[in-house]
Structure formats: structure tokens, C-alpha cells
Amino acid sequence: MKPIQVGLLGIGTVGSGVFNVLQRNQEEIRRRAGRGIEIACVADLDTARARAIVGEQARVVGDAREIIANPDIDIVVELIGGYGIARQLVLEAIAAGKHVVTANKALLAVHGTEIFKAAAEKGVVVAFEAAVAGGIPIIKALREGLSANQIQWIAGIINGTTNFILSEMRDKGLDFDVVLKEAQRLGYAEADPTFDIEGVDAAHKATIMSAIAFGIPVQFDKAHVEGITKLSAADIRYAEQLGYRIKLLGITKRTDKGVELRVHPSLVPAKRLIANVEGAMNAVVVHGDAVGTTLYYGKGAGSEPTASAVIADLVDITRLIEADPAHRVPPLAFQSHTLREAGQDLPVLPMAEVVTSYYLRLRVADEAGVLAKVTGILAGAGISIDAMLQREADEVGGEGSTQTDLIILTHDTREGDMDAALAQIQGLPTVLAPITRIRKEELNN
Amino acid sequence: MKPIQVGLLGIGTVGSGVFNVLQRNQEEIRRRAGRGIEIACVADLDTARARAIVGEQARVVGDAREIIANPDIDIVVELIGGYGIARQLVLEAIAAGKHVVTANKALLAVHGTEIFKAAAEKGVVVAFEAAVAGGIPIIKALREGLSANQIQWIAGIINGTTNFILSEMRDKGLDFDVVLKEAQRLGYAEADPTFDIEGVDAAHKATIMSAIAFGIPVQFDKAHVEGITKLSAADIRYAEQLGYRIKLLGITKRTDKGVELRVHPSLVPAKRLIANVEGAMNAVVVHGDAVGTTLYYGKGAGSEPTASAVIADLVDITRLIEADPAHRVPPLAFQSHTLREAGQDLPVLPMAEVVTSYYLRLRVADEAGVLAKVTGILAGAGISIDAMLQREADEVGGEGSTQTDLIILTHDTREGDMDAALAQIQGLPTVLAPITRIRKEELNN
Incomplete structure (x- = not known):
């Protein structure tokens, strides 16, 4: 067709x-x-x-x-x-x-x-x-995913440019004007950044979400719109001392009297997930009476x-x-x-074929050559080491020998290769207890 | 009808x-x-x-x-x-x-x-x-919201019981058995917690997500399933020293050879949002080739x-x-x-009717009575103070007088009342510069 x-x-x-x-x-x-x-x-x-x-x-x-x-x-x-x-x-x-x-x-x-x-x-x-x-499917979440709820409020970081600027101001202690120029140089802010930095773009988006959440028409003319141009590095610092981050939030909230619809810089407790949304990323928190608090995070712009x-x-x-x-x-x-048949084209892999990185904890005798033997076996299996942590010897064995924990983080490895290497390492007389192995996921791309 | x-x-x-x-x-x-x-x-x-x-x-x-x-x-x-x-x-x-x-x-x-x-x-x-x-609309996000993407991987905290236990083990430095008993007492774990703590429940959910993400049938029998019963407080501590948290993740990933489908404890960099998902909350990270990384967070269980x-x-x-x-x-x-008409039943409120809390920064003369006057005006307007931060005097004025920053966090207040109070405070001769006012949102319910 x-x-x-x-x-x-x-x-x-x-x-x-x-x-x-x-x-x-x-x-x-x-x-x-x-x-x-x-x-x-x-x-x-x-x-x-x-x-x-x-x-x-x-x-x-x-x-x-x-x-x-x-x-x-x-x-x-x-x-x-x-x-x-x-x-x-x-x-x-x-x-x-x-x-x-x-x-x-x-x-x-x-x-x-x-x-x-x-x-x-x-x-x-x-x-x-x-x-x-x-790219965050927030319209679908509000319109379909949360349709059981009386939505109570929505608060979102819905403009990447301003969140990038605020993140940089905080990270580097710089003032707004300086960071804006940097953002423009990097392409995070446009040559005329007015709609972003004055909160207009965020207010457009908050207006659309308010309509979907509360069953009211879009009413951009009623939105309170305030940008980040007047924020000082000092306020960001004070806020931090008090346990808060400053974010430009688009907020819409149901109250007994009506709907709040506003965009302005806001202090947010540093422990909230949304306070930790950095750079040009977006995130929207939606609170519904049945579901409680939910959050949606991702890239808010880009091709x-x-x-x-x-x-x-x-x-x-x-x-x-x-x-x-x-x-x-x-x-x-x-x-x-x-739908593919089970196993066809995209089989579910056996665990030996899985590629991931590892945290290893070995209880070893604290004596010369142990580390060389362990790392030698790993190298022989093609497993490369990302980081190591060696504790000071903390326990005296039966004949005056001491023991210690050896912690190793590895780079990506086929699980089958790791199994084989660990079997070898476990067999060393200087490895004194069963090896602990926990997989490690960077989740960064 | x-x-x-x-x-x-x-x-x-x-x-x-x-x-x-x-x-x-x-x-x-x-x-x-x-x-x-x-x-x-x-x-x-x-x-x-x-x-x-x-x-x-x-x-x-x-x-x-x-x-x-x-x-x-x-x-x-x-x-x-x-x-x-x-x-x-x-x-x-x-x-x-x-x-x-x-x-x-x-x-x-x-x-x-x-x-x-x-x-x-x-x-x-x-x-x-x-x-x-x-309550997180993750099925809808995968099936409809991200339908443009070749999904590359999904990693989720999709079992609240185990995340509660891991959060407690880390917070309190306690071992698995102790925390499990506490979780059972609080109702976060069932009398027979096997399906949760052995990873079976998470594997059921990961299996369903793998099918939706990759266009393959559900294949629970191929899933690698590993729980948290063998985790020690020591590993959680070592991981923390290395910059990681340990979470029970349900992971499914597309590779050239096939699909990884696995549930096991994983080290996750502490700076990732998902590493900061605490208690019984759930979160799912989805990485698509077009959208990049997205995250969905909320309550994973409950009535x-x-x-x-x-x-x-x-x-x-x-x-x-x-x-x-x-x-x-x-x-x-x-x-x-x-759809309601604009203004009907649920009008968009004017800013003076909005209720929120505030961060105030006042540049004041460092002399007796200033604080009393400021707090007196706030109290008179019915505005209660949540926290205050007074800096040491840091600047000498023209006639030997000194100045300082006074930072005030308030509880919830009608914006109109705050406007009136600030106008009064701004009029005090001891308030030496325009007052900075930033709204504060706790976002906690």
C-alpha cells in the first residue's frame, strides 16, 4: 500500500x-x-x-x-x-x-x-x-496517560536555553550577561534570545499544558511571564546555602479560586529530582490526585x-x-x-554474551604480588581496568598474615570473558573469599 | 448515553x-x-x-x-x-x-x-x-510517544520494594536482612517477598518493555534474573566512595547480536537522575536514537x-x-x-491571587532595630518566616556605617500581600537597595 x-x-x-x-x-x-x-x-x-x-x-x-x-x-x-x-x-x-x-x-x-x-x-x-x-512525550502523558486524575499542578523546566544559563551561572559563579554570551557562542542561545530569557517561550508551553490539564482554553494573555535576566550570582549562591537551586519554572496549578499560570525563576529544594536537571535538558513534574508526583525528563529541543x-x-x-x-x-x-518470532533476527542473548562493566570486590592476602597476579589474569582475558581501590590491611589472619579488600572497576567486557577470568582469579591461593561481582551501568548514551 | x-x-x-x-x-x-x-x-x-x-x-x-x-x-x-x-x-x-x-x-x-x-x-x-x-505511563511512552525511535536501551528501577530496601541499606548502613524486616513491618515488602527481592517481578516488567521496545514477543524464560539478597552494606559503601549508587535495574538493550534482557543489582553513577530515585519510587530511562535519553518517574505501586x-x-x-x-x-x-469557556469556573488567576513562598534578599544598614522593623512589617501582613540568613556586615558606607545582606525565606503567602509588605519594607530608610524577591516552590505534594 x-x-x-x-x-x-x-x-x-x-x-x-x-x-x-x-x-x-x-x-x-x-x-x-x-x-x-x-x-x-x-x-x-x-x-x-x-x-x-x-x-x-x-x-x-x-x-x-x-x-x-x-x-x-x-x-x-x-x-x-x-x-x-x-x-x-x-x-x-x-x-x-x-x-x-x-x-x-x-x-x-x-x-x-x-x-x-x-x-x-x-x-x-x-x-x-x-x-x-x-522529545519528551508530555502532551501524551497529560492527555492520555494521566486521564484518570484530577491534575493538581504542573511545574516544568521547559526552556533549555535558560536552564543552560542557570546551570552555568551556578557551576561557575558567573553573572547572567557573561553566561548568556557563552551560551550564544555555543549555540544554546539565539542571537536574539528575548523569547527564551524573558520567559515567553516557557509561558507558551505552560499555557498549552494548563489547557490540557484543566480542561480550559489556551489563555496565554493571562499568563504571568518573568524571565531570568535579573537574577544575580549572589542569589544563586545564597539559595544554595539554604538548600535550594534556582530554576526557571513554568507552573500551572488548580486552586479553589481558579488556575495559576506563571513563569518565573523559582527556588526548588536541591534534593528534588527536578532541581538536578542540568544544562539544556527539560523536565516536567505533574502531580495528579491519584497518581501522586510523576516526572518526565529529556531533551527539550534540537533537531x-x-x-x-x-x-x-x-x-x-x-x-x-x-x-x-x-x-x-x-x-x-x-x-x-x-512481530519477530522469538529468536529470529533479534534473539534474547544468553548472559555470557552480554557486554557490561563490573565492580569486583576481592578479599586478598595483603602480600607482594597479589595485585600483579589479579591484574595479569584480567589483562590476559582482555579485560581493562577503569579504577581500583585498595583498602589498608584490616585483619590479621591465622599466622600473622594480613588481609584486605581490593576493589576493581572494569571497562566494558563480555560477561563470558569475565566469568572465565573470575574463575581463574578465584583459584588463586591469595584470594581468600568468594569474589563479589556487581555489574556497573553508566547509562550515559 | x-x-x-x-x-x-x-x-x-x-x-x-x-x-x-x-x-x-x-x-x-x-x-x-x-x-x-x-x-x-x-x-x-x-x-x-x-x-x-x-x-x-x-x-x-x-x-x-x-x-x-x-x-x-x-x-x-x-x-x-x-x-x-x-x-x-x-x-x-x-x-x-x-x-x-x-x-x-x-x-x-x-x-x-x-x-x-x-x-x-x-x-x-x-x-x-x-x-x-x-502510575507512570511508560507503556504509552514506549508504544506511542517514542514510536519514531529505534529504541537502543531501557534501564529501570521497576520494583519499589527492592529500591526501598537499597535506599535504607545505604542511608543507614544496615545489612539486607535487617532492612527487609523493617520493610515488611512498614508494609513495603510482603510476608513472602521472594518475587520482589529475587528480581522476578522486575524481570516480568523488563520482559514486557523489551517486547514493546524491539518488536519481539515476550520471552520471560530468556531473562537473566538476579535479586538483591546477596548485597552487602560494604559494597554499597565502596560503590559510594567510587561515585556510584547500587540499584536493582531491569535492563533491556539492543545489540548487533540480539537483545540483552537482564535484572540484577547495578552500580550507577551517582550524578545520574535515576541514581537519586529513593525509597519505593520507580523510574525508567529510555534511550532512543532520535530522542536521546528520556526518563519517567513516579509511584510504581499502591492503590x-x-x-x-x-x-x-x-x-x-x-x-x-x-x-x-x-x-x-x-x-x-x-x-x-x-471545554470550559475562558474565565468560567476555572479562571486563570491574576498574580496577586497566587499563593507561593518567597526568597527575599535585602541590602540593609547593619544597625540595631532593622531586623525588628522588617519582620514586624511581614508579621503585620500575616507573612510568616521559614528561615533567615544574616551575613556579617561586609561594606562600610559613607559615614562609617556598615551594610549587610539579609536573606529571608517565607512560608506560603498571597502574592498581593507580599507586594504590599515589600512596598512598605522598601520604604524603610535602612533598606538601602531594591529588594530581590524570588518565588520558592517546594514541589512536594
Whole structure:
């Protein structure tokens, strides 16, 4: 069957991410969605750049309305940004009966009511997972995952630029202006950073979350918006002495009187997970009356993280168009006829084939040559050592000899090789007790 | 329209949570789902206890098959647990054309293939958000939110009992046996804790996640399962000295050769967010090729957190049965005709009505009476002080007078009251510079 035909309006950072991820993961995405998804056409004012990105894989046009008018296009992805032409094109796409996916938080926070109404009347979907917190599926969590709850409050680090600046101010004790320049040099802040540092971008996102959480319309005009430009390194230091970190939070909260909707720098207890979200990362805490506190963390911006959210929306819409209703979302994520047989292609590996790193604790005789023997066996098995900790001798054995703990951290190793090496080491007469072996996971990529 | 009719098989801890949350939040849930959801009938061997929970609100029967045979029931919720009768009843419910919601990870990890096949043939949904990590919508994130990605690995703290024990062992330097007894006394561990402490429960959950992440069948029999019973306080201490925490992780990872699927104690760098997940809380880290690293955190067990996930599945199925396809999931979570008008019922509050706590930094003359005046004004405005930090005088003014920073943390206050008090304090001649005011959010409930 013909793949779902997608038209892209704008192919900058996010658009090229969408194009690349759809190409790279096309097989998995087709298995999940029940049908292929293909960028058929791209509209960008810079047609030369667009052609350089998509090559022969998609048609490039200079006029977005060519895509909207094309009857073969099923879904229009708006990645232009801003409230102006983007609003016009989204409304025209809806009027033309296209489903729309957008990453445009400014547009939805300000014109959401008009856009959702138009979509409802036309019977099409407007999806916007990428509009809040980039790759983190927070819209889906709020809209579907937590639908049992009366949501009580949401507090999020939802602007990576300002979180990067605050992290740097704290780490290095520098003032705002200095760190902003550094952030601009590194590409974490734009040449005109106003929307980020004044809290406007975070307020757009908080506005959208408040609507979803509380069943109210988007009301950006009611949001209190305060940025980080006036924060001093001194306050960050004092806060730290009192056990707090300063974060720019987007907050929305249900109260008896109404809804709080505000963005401003906030002191947060240092022991909370969200206080430890550093650099350009995002995190959103959601408190529901049944579920309690939950937290969602990940990259809030960037080409492929944002593309991840845009494509998730494309898959949702494709599953809706395509699958029989009872299996719109397959129980195991992949359409059931595409599930691999057990063992086929992707077998579950026996433990000997697993690669990980290790913590080893050895009870050894405290005498010359022990360490050389142990490390010699490890080296012989191709196991390299990351760190060692040798305790002072702490116990006197039967004949006046002393014992000690030897702690070794290794680099990545096949478990089978480790098993063999440990069997050898265990056999040494100077190893006095069963070796303790705990696996170590860096979890860093 | 008649509410969706749900039959509950088993009404223990989770079942009563489902009943209570559905009652308490029925209006919001109906607005989200597009139709009411009602527990019509409950089957439990202990009919007296069941009646005590549901009162007159639902029929109570002793025989689960009465529910399965009842043509009015749309969805059967299985909360019996285990592989035995639960498997039989789930298959019978599917055969009877009922949608099924279950929290039973053991059942799905072992018999999932059979159950999903039966459901597909019958055209019904089997939903199981509650089976992994309780209230955290991790199944939805993996299946829908991250569908653009080639998932590379998942590592999760997915058993609260063992995480509670490990947290206590580390905090108090105690050995496993001692802490287990304490956990049993507090209700964090069951009388027979084998499935938790030996890693079996975590392996059930990791098995389900591996299937969803990689498009393979559930293969619990291939999982490597290792618990925490052999961990010593010494290893936790050594790990800490090396910059690591020890956590029981459920890990599944894609490699060139196949899929790793394993549960065992793991050293994790102390700076990772997941290393700081304490007590009975759960967290799952998912690494996708496009999105990078994401993390999902919340309560992994308990009556209402688990009910939150069960009801989210009920809402999903109701939206599927009920709504017109284009609006199965409404863009703003609530069905659009139930969205409140702006300002109605739940207005967005002006900032003066917001209640929060504050950090204040005042540059004051270092002389007698200043502190009394400042605190007097705050007290007069009904603002109570949580903590104060007074720096030593650090600067000599024009006429030999000295200045200092006075830092005040307040308890919760109406922003309007704070504005008024600060205006007064700013007017004091001994307050020498504009007051810095940063809001403080405890984010603890």
C-alpha cells in the first residue's frame, strides 16, 4: 500500500531531523504505524537548501500552498514557527481536509482555540507533541496517560536555553550577561534570545499544558511571564546555602479560586529530582490526585529530539487512518503481523554474551604480588581496568598474615570473558573469599 | 448515553483504588473520555469485603464468570494476579468479546503471546499500562510517544520494594536482612517477598518493555534474573566512595547480536537522575536514537497510582469505542464540547491571587532595630518566616556605617500581600537597595 504522504512546510533544523529520522528508521516506523510514512513534498523559501537536504527523495517547492492544494498529501507538518503566515497556512491546510502536525507553541498558545475549533469542524487531527518539551512525550502523558486524575499542578523546566544559563551561572559563579554570551557562542542561545530569557517561550508551553490539564482554553494573555535576566550570582549562591537551586519554572496549578499560570525563576529544594536537571535538558513534574508526583525528563529541543515528537504524531495519525479500530495502537507497539518470532533476527542473548562493566570486590592476602597476579589474569582475558581501590590491611589472619579488600572497576567486557577470568582469579591461593561481582551501568548514551 | 460498563475481577488494593478514583473524578473522566465509565459489577471471592467497598454502587458476585457472561459488560478488568485462574479468565473474557484491562505483569510476561493473539483474532483490546511501573505511563511512552525511535536501551528501577530496601541499606548502613524486616513491618515488602527481592517481578516488567521496545514477543524464560539478597552494606559503601549508587535495574538493550534482557543489582553513577530515585519510587530511562535519553518517574505501586494507570486504559478504550475517529483523543485532552469557556469556573488567576513562598534578599544598614522593623512589617501582613540568613556586615558606607545582606525565606503567602509588605519594607530608610524577591516552590505534594 502507498505510504502516507506528508508535506513539510519549512525544512530547517527540525524539518531536516524529521526527514532524516523518517528515512533512517523507516522500517521500524512502518512496523509500528501499520503503513509507511513518506515525506512527499517540502516547501521552503530556500529551495536550494531544501534540495540539498532531501536530494531526490522528495519534491521541493517554494510555495507552501502547493502542498496544501495537493490532493495526494494526507498530513501537513508546519515547522515555520511564529503567529503570522504559520497561522494562515495551518488554517488553510485544515480547510483543505489535511491532518496537521505542528511544533509551533507560540501559535497554539495564542491561536489554539481558533485552530482546534476549525479542525473539529473539519474532522481532522491537529497534533502538537513537539510543541512542549521537545522529545519528551508530555502532551501524551497529560492527555492520555494521566486521564484518570484530577491534575493538581504542573511545574516544568521547559526552556533549555535558560536552564543552560542557570546551570552555568551556578557551576561557575558567573553573572547572567557573561553566561548568556557563552551560551550564544555555543549555540544554546539565539542571537536574539528575548523569547527564551524573558520567559515567553516557557509561558507558551505552560499555557498549552494548563489547557490540557484543566480542561480550559489556551489563555496565554493571562499568563504571568518573568524571565531570568535579573537574577544575580549572589542569589544563586545564597539559595544554595539554604538548600535550594534556582530554576526557571513554568507552573500551572488548580486552586479553589481558579488556575495559576506563571513563569518565573523559582527556588526548588536541591534534593528534588527536578532541581538536578542540568544544562539544556527539560523536565516536567505533574502531580495528579491519584497518581501522586510523576516526572518526565529529556531533551527539550534540537533537531532529532523534536523530530521524535513530530514523527510520533505522524504515527498516531497513521494508526488512526489505517488500522482497524480495535488495534489502532498494537498491544506490543509493533503491528502484530510484523512481530519477530522469538529468536529470529533479534534473539534474547544468553548472559555470557552480554557486554557490561563490573565492580569486583576481592578479599586478598595483603602480600607482594597479589595485585600483579589479579591484574595479569584480567589483562590476559582482555579485560581493562577503569579504577581500583585498595583498602589498608584490616585483619590479621591465622599466622600473622594480613588481609584486605581490593576493589576493581572494569571497562566494558563480555560477561563470558569475565566469568572465565573470575574463575581463574578465584583459584588463586591469595584470594581468600568468594569474589563479589556487581555489574556497573553508566547509562550515559 | 449509558456509561461504559466495567466488570472488575478482584477488588483488593488496586481494585478499590480503581473504584474510588472512578467515583471521585467521574466528571473529569467523563469529560475526557466522551462518555461515563462505571463499575457495574465486581467479582471477588470475599463478597463481604467487596460489598463493604462498593456499597450500593455496583453489583457484587462471587463468580467471575458471571461478569464474563454478562452481555452488558463492555470491559473486564483483571486484578486477580498470577498465571493460573487469571489466564483462564482473561482468555474467556476475550472469547466473549470483551475488551480487557489488566495489571498482571506475570501473566503477560509469560502468556502474553497467547493472550495478544486471542485478542487480535477477536478484535478486542488488551491494555496493560498498570503492569509496568504502576502510575507512570511508560507503556504509552514506549508504544506511542517514542514510536519514531529505534529504541537502543531501557534501564529501570521497576520494583519499589527492592529500591526501598537499597535506599535504607545505604542511608543507614544496615545489612539486607535487617532492612527487609523493617520493610515488611512498614508494609513495603510482603510476608513472602521472594518475587520482589529475587528480581522476578522486575524481570516480568523488563520482559514486557523489551517486547514493546524491539518488536519481539515476550520471552520471560530468556531473562537473566538476579535479586538483591546477596548485597552487602560494604559494597554499597565502596560503590559510594567510587561515585556510584547500587540499584536493582531491569535492563533491556539492543545489540548487533540480539537483545540483552537482564535484572540484577547495578552500580550507577551517582550524578545520574535515576541514581537519586529513593525509597519505593520507580523510574525508567529510555534511550532512543532520535530522542536521546528520556526518563519517567513516579509511584510504581499502591492503590491509587496503579488505579491511575488502569483507568487511563479504560479511558483509551472508551475513546476508541465512543468518539468519532478524528477525535478519539481530543487535542486538549477534554472532549471539545466540555471545554470550559475562558474565565468560567476555572479562571486563570491574576498574580496577586497566587499563593507561593518567597526568597527575599535585602541590602540593609547593619544597625540595631532593622531586623525588628522588617519582620514586624511581614508579621503585620500575616507573612510568616521559614528561615533567615544574616551575613556579617561586609561594606562600610559613607559615614562609617556598615551594610549587610539579609536573606529571608517565607512560608506560603498571597502574592498581593507580599507586594504590599515589600512596598512598605522598601520604604524603610535602612533598606538601602531594591529588594530581590524570588518565588520558592517546594514541589512536594
